[in-house]
Amino acid sequence: MALLGNLIKTGIELNQKLSFDLKSSAKQQEDQLISLLNKAKSTAFGKYYDFNTILKSPDPIKEYQYKVPIHNYNQIHERWWHQQQSVEDITWPGKPPFFALSSGTTGKSSKRIPITDDFLQSMREVGSSMIRSLPNYDFPETLFESEMLMLSSSANLSKNEQGHLEGEISGINVSNFPGWYDFFYRPGKEIASISNWDDRVKRIVEEAPGWNIGAIAGIPSWVLLMLQEVIKVHNLETIHDIWPNLTVYASGGVAFETYRKDFEKICKKPLTIMDTYLASEGFFSYSTDPKSMNMRLALSHGYFYEFIPFDERGVDDFGQVIDNPMTLTIDEVEMDQDYVLIISTCAGAWRYMIGDTIKFTSLDPPEIKISGRTKFFLNVVGSQLSEEKMDEAILAVSDAMGITVNEYSVSAIKDEKGAYVHQWIVVSENEIDEKSFAEQLDEALKDANKNYNVARNKALKEIRVRAIGKDLYHEFLEANKKKGGQIKTPKVMGEDRMKEFLDYTS
Template sequence: MKLLSPTISRLARMRHWRIEQWMNNPIAAQRDVLQDLVTHGQYAEMGRQYGLSKVFSIRDFKAAIPIHEYNDIKPYIEKLMAGEDNLLWNTPVKWFAKSSGTTCNKSKFIPITEESLQDGHYQASKDVLTMYYYFNPDSDLLTGKGLVVGGSHQVSLLNNDIQYGDLSAVLLQNAPVWSGWIRTPELSIALLDEWENKIEQLAQSTIEEDVTSISGVPTWTILLIKRILQITGKQTLKEVWPNLELYIHGGVSFVPYREQFKKLVGEGVRFMEIYNASEGFFAAQDSPEADGLLLLLQHGIFYEFMPVEEYGKPNPKTIGLKDVQTGKQYALVVSTNGGLWRYLVGDTMEFTTLYPFRIKVTGRLKHYMNAFGEEVMVDNADKAIAIASKKLNVVVSDYTAAPVYFSEGNNGCHEWLVEFEKDPENIAAFAYELDCALKTLNSDYEAKRHKDIALRMPLVKALPRNTFNKWLFSKGKLGGQHKVPRLSNDRKLLEEILGFAAY
């Protein structure tokens, strides 16, 4: 199989001109995408409702269609799941990616069309491979197996012809037959939905394989790695799989996990970040040295960017690529070949470079702390946790934080619930380093902390191991793409999780 490696590498790199084409002509590429979307969408019910047949410019498009959140399109989704067609898009919708917030029990069902699979998710996956080979021409990546730590799969109870599952499950179920030759484990294990059993079967069934890459959310991948090392008695994954060369991650920030992964996997394994959501494959790391992820511009998605201060206004303004700036916070708005029209994804992001356009995800519109004007985003929190952990030589496996409001005898503060893999000798010292890091990263936080006038020192509580998993399990969200919200602007979620901590 290694004899094929140079040929595979050459073929992958030959495709790079396609990527360079839209990288070098980003505005034109996006205009072409929008034209294709409108051409399809004008024949669907929503397209007729908003008069897409009369839309001939981006300005017309934005004037015709309002910004949508999930509840705005939920009536269409329910009809689609009952078997109706031609509502959001003019080709059948037979699949839905189930994606749910962790603050309530309700799930979102994002429509997946054949176009969004082929021209979006799968095309983007090929581009990710091309970009990797472009910078690593001597790679043997495809001579072994890719271990996929995926989600679960179920058949919808509403209609036997309509199926749904986590995005990873939908992609696995629809992947071409040949992909099974370079993937592990077998589909029946990959799609198990009971995670304790799944981790065990994943570990047992893959130990003897020649695994060259792993892809999955860091939280669950770490659990799998630890189980594999426990079974084999090895210190690192490189001892188990000598040809392992790449870990592809996404779903949550990798910043708090990077050092832990380096120790677990061993020397010589590269890390590559992607931004692949239920709504579309948005971005991927195109270069090992680049700051941020390259925005994918010709994959069936038209992008708009809403300055975060516009959120909540009656007619929020959005801008296109030619007007964005680096370092500013935007909420992502997409129109897709899956039938989403000016859909507010909910993620916040900022541009790290322009031409080419690279981004980093900074958090969620509703996941931040600003109870005192401090405007702490998830990106700040992840970096601060990583800095404090490194200084004190501790390992954090998960965390969440929320404000403690002013009381008669005290001013406010932030309360952090932290589950440590390696505990600090002194929790107060960890709180101090966390505070110092946040001051360095966020000037608004630093100002509010000045002389403890608005904010006093953070309150950090170390939770017993497995507390967050117990909470996720209670919500039916253990495993896959589900994760604990990092930050909240009220105490409801934090108090819920505290209830699962058996001190």
């Protein structure tokens, strides 16, 4: 096995040296758009927006932006995507064999995102690019002899009455793994197909002693819960007592930093954390540098990106994209500016607003970090709090108080006198002095955001904190059918939803 690990590592290193693209980022992106337009020019969408004329333009990017409007999910679904469930050649050639059901962090019902064969291939290619970056990390050869545990949603897909299969994107990916993945993929398709989350984790825990796990991938909250259960059931001190070769954790879905301390508690040796940006709409970026959590943008994998400044040039005071926003391409962006991400993909998404905001941490090569969700922007009374600023404040207060807070939710609600307050619910295993936490959180947010400071002196009268344990939090998620391997819960809630949460935890 040592020889096998050496051969695999050497092969990846050689592949990395041979894999390079001399084209500029702008040229790579222009090529991607032209390829997408050519492939879809005979679809209903391509004919309606006259892709043939766009392709003949001396500046196809500008012509594309002029002719094709920006879409949110409701707009593109109601007019185009819902037809693809029964009719071919709507926004992409053929009829999608799968539709991804979103995890529902925003909105009450699941979205249905078309998943084409070209799209699945693009996601595999981004994954291959990520693997080619592994030599940057100088991992031990034992990692390349071990197995990878991917904590996905259920791979037991449901068949829609119109013929396609439905499930969350991670379950669709797992169900389409080639047979040779069985050599290293755990828990395997049989266990991954168990629909009930608790039953799936129980089987993983039972099988854990027989596996040689070197890498884990999944959303931090659920991965942490699963690892803690393995440790508890097998009476271990750390997860390395059962998986000594565990070296890498590929995080994704939510910011990792609020979970770092809890991961460190259950590990005997440090894990290398690699961040990924993998959504129902695409696999857009991944970490390539051991000294950074920043992610390399996938430029030549079936995606064309546009960027709307998350300020008065692109959004209103509530974080909603304005009419005719400034829209930039990869060669026009700046460092450390929040942008609303707009994508066009080989699944038939055209100028689609995914709902995330990103920042560029490097321009050459293009590297990003996710700074938040457009709908997780709290600005009811002018506080202008982004998810990034809220995460930073939660971390600062947690460190100051010597505690860990993994999850939180916040809402602007009216108190008994009709004045607005910010109601927070924080989730922790530690005992928390709610009054002290609220005071320190208030000060941290004032220091981080001048608009919040102004709001606190005017319309925002108070900040309230309720602390709950993880067991109660998971009970609430289960009661609302939001428990599972790829479920992400909203950090910013509407007033009615927060009151429901408060009632449940009282």
